Amino acid sequence: MSANLKLPKAYKTLLMLALVIGPFFWLAFTEDGQRRTDLALMGLLGKPDFNAALDAFDSWLTEAKLRETFPKLELQCAVGSNPFGNRLCGAEIGTFNQIPAASVTLFFQDDQLRAAKVVYQRAYHDTVRHWVDQRVGARPANPLTATAQEEGVIAQPVADGLLLMREGELNEDDEPALIWLSQVAIAAG
Numbered sequence: 769m770s771a772n773l774k775l776p777k778a779y780k781t782l783l784m785l786a787l788v789i790g791p792f793f794w795l796a797f798t799e800d801g802q803r804r805t806d807l808a809l810m811g812l813l814g815k816p817d818f819n820a821a822l823d824a825f826d827s828w829l830t831e832a833k834l835r836e837t838f839p840k841l842e843l844q845c846a847v848g849s850n851p852f853g854n855r856l857c858g859a860e861i862g863t864f865n866q867i868p869a870a871s872v873t874l875f876f877q878d879d880q881l882r883a884a885k886v887v888y889q890r891a892y893h894d895t896v897r898h899w900v901d902q903r904v905g906a907r908p909a910n911p912l913t914a915t916a917q918e919e920g921v922i923a924q925p926v927a928d929g930l931l932l933m934r935e936g937e938l939n940e941d942d943e944p945a946l947i948w949l950s951q952v953a954i955a956a957g
Contacts, residue, residue: 806868815862816840826928827950829881853877882953890944
């Protein structure tokens, strides 16, 4: 008595199609797949990662320390008055904490960091919001954060300052950005 263990041709064809189409469908049509595709493309294009804990930044960070911590960033700096100091440095980035991003700008008063702005890809606004919620969580509101939230801005207090980003859906003219302001910059403003 010999059992026929041969698979039907239609079954093998469907299985092969699923093996080929399944990963493509996941990469092209799911949010996680699209994010991973974008991350891979940023790596292939040679864009550096900026895996920074913005919530842990403080006013005592220096440009030298940031260059040491993120050696792959090609920071381009300029001297001149800006809203948060007298120098700023910017660089293109590929990712911000495993979220596809475009650039980072660091604002200095002399050599001390006063603010940082990360511009991310518009499609990942909710992902950045989730990152902020995970990192910072719910903190007691103060008058500054309550005012900001009334204006459509999320203002999360952190160890030294605030994390700011647009609340809700972004309009076409809204820049997808996460901003860290130091306590010194807030007090000076």
